[in-house]
Amino acid sequence: MSSSHHAWLGDYEISSTTCSGLTFARHSHDECVIGVNLIGEEKVWLDRRTFEAGPGSITLYNPGQIQGGGAAQGAPWHFVSLYAGADRLASDLGLAHLEFDRALYFAPALAAQLAQAAKGALNVDPLVRELNEEALVLLLGDVVRLSGVRLPGGASAGTGMVARAQELLAAQLHQSVALGALGDALGLSKFHVLRTFQKETGLSPRQWAMQLRTRRAKGLLRSGLNAADVAHDLGFADQSHLNRHFRAAYGMTPGRYQSAIGSKTTPLPRHQTGPITG
Known part of the structure; x- marks a missing residue:
């Protein structure tokens, strides 16, 4: 018996799957794929090599990479996946280009946080979904750092940027301002706005x-x-x-x-x- 839930969160596609013995034929995606394995052992085939991803593992796939695999027949498996266009993800994190250089990381704490945020993105309450989008943006920054990518700084402009963001939020208090719209208005990435705002105030913009x-x-x-x-x-x-x-x-x-x-x-x-x- 298996169950799978899918949703769009901004520009990201999220899925949470619970199953037994599910396997995937060799295939590829147009997007970056970030997988979080919560229960079970996944055997992965990626670009002519194989490896195993157990609970607490995060798997990273670049667009176009040939992948396949799954869990053994009858074995329980619970995983969460996030799909994001490479250009969109790079833009959200303030990068000109993004490419993962490793496919597997064992990071149980980060995996649990990613899974929690991704599942929250499947909530029927739009406000809950929006809060989990913010959580995911910061967590995706942590994932990218695992891959050795250095994210842009900008702390020196923190106070001025936060003051401007607060002015914009206060001016539209009667409606929810999307994180992407706030970043566009400030000429900054989602990640930069969110990280700097939280550092200065202890709260997200929302x-x-x-x-x-x-x-x-x-x-x-x-x-x-x-x-x-x-x-x-x-x-x-x-x-x-x-x-x-x-x-x-x-x-x-x-x-x-x-x-x-x-x-x-x-x-x-x-x-x-x-x-x-x-």
């Missing part, structure tokens, strides 16, 4: 925008706007989404907060903001 959105929600609730309108105006998916984040930040729901401060809901004018610009 997490920082959410805490600002939640903080502003508190002010609007205090002034009397009802929770449903606050959720709409600040770009929460719905009122339950606002409730979840507000309670996590402040220990109570918006309704209880308004009751505690004696607020009376009154209609307030809505606001609008313009599109993200560079």
